[in-house]
Amino acid sequence: MRNAVLFQINIMFRKKNFQLAFLVMMGFSILAFIYTSMQQINSEQELLFSADALFCGNYYAPLWHYFSYIFVFVVALPYSMSYFSDKECGVLVALLCRINRLQYHISAMITCFIGNFLIIFFPFLLNLLLCHITFPENTNFLFGQRGTENFVSAVLGNTLIFSTENPTIPFLSLFLNNSAIYNVWYILLLSIMSGILGVFLLSLSRLWIKSRAILFLPIFFGLQMSSLATAYSYNRAIENSEVYFTNYTIMDYFAVAGYPGQSFMYLFIVVIGLLLFSAASLMVVLLRDEFVGGGLGYGKNRRKTVC
């Protein structure tokens, strides 16, 4: 298994889609840093925000909103299309002669997870590092100076105009103890989620996707739906103070100091759902005949292949 994973990682690093995704994320991380620096360039020393507050993964960072839209495309790029490519160019036969099917599919999933993890983890870590090198480590956060009334209200969610299960910012004690580690923790969470989404897309491509391009849609569509559900929940909570607001927007769960109203049960259900789907897809693909149907490239489906 180890050799199979190393072999697939080797292939992934050579794929231009992985290189492109990594390059774009690195570009985003550096651009976000430059943009933040330009915003702060005329500020006086004591008014500068803390390095941790200016991190690009922060919910209030100017480019976070835009990143959440790039993210839906980035997660599909590194290795989620590998099964599609292997089948399309006929290399799957050669691979399955050397490693068994279970090893092939599991190693592809592990590689996909690692690839998606890397393209998020290192660029975001670089941004955090650049922020810490450039900006002071003071107590001046985007929602107020630490200890002030604004800060306490924002952190505890005292000023929210709706009722919610979790009004405070998530992992509050960690945030108050060490905001730098808090940021690293969120980078780790976002990278893991990116990995899980990549594995989900790979699993989806095994079952029915017949075009690379369509692979971009499920996550985009899912995130749009989650935003709509949040808007609906928000309106209901505003109209009726007894109704709790639940934040269904998945990306908010992975932003530092994300929007309140997060329900960890909801996130747990989403993640478990994605993992169960991936496991079920693995079972299906192991049980079916790889070269007869259920996909593309061979047998009766050969003519249906569209790229």
Place this chain on the structure above:
Amino acid sequence: MVKTGGKQFVKTAAAMPLCLVQSAFELLSKPEEISAIDLFVSHLFGAMSLESHGTILLVMENMLFILTFQILFASHISRNFRTGGIYVFSRVQSRGHWYIARFFELTSYAAIYMLIYFMTLLWVSIRRSALPLDMSRIGTLVLLWGVSVLLTLQLSTITNLIALFLGTAASIFIVACGFIVLIVLAVVGNDIPAMLWLNPMGCLGFLYAPQTQQIWMVTYNLILTITLQLIGVHIVQHYDIALFDAEEK
């Protein structure tokens, strides 16, 4: 040529369910005393409006309908190069003419796709609005439809041309990133006139501007579309089918 005609037109019907799903929240809400056309425009462009400049900007939430078209038709031109390219191009008299024919196909798909999307959204807006439809403002919708078709054509042409060299997935990703960058520039640089006049996303804001600016919005998008087609003809005529298969293997 691979898979043309009816099957491709069926893809354009995706605009209707897409619009209905995106408007689910609107469909569930109670009618409001807002003009249906204003609801239509705000739904299409999002909530961001810069009243001081009299402009509106296409925001991220609503770009799904344009990007869905890119995804559905990302390989409309490039797949001919990969699948049976030798057979197709050994028979056509001029690759330029062949490309122009594909461009007109793409134009018809974009026009129908946008028409379906606009009609569905107009139905949702009329249903949501408590006021009668102001027929005198239908011209605004026609103008918006025309510009949206041109914008979609520009993006899908770029996607298809990049797909020749880098493959479908990479081309969609690059165009989506470029699209996001243009929106960011339009939002961030809304104080700079050049950013509004020369950026196709900023240009969209001239919908409610004086007629001169509206004419500029249409002309500029038309020039961009024609320029891209000329670049496309040049690339297709000089593209070596035998040496390249850009799809990621």
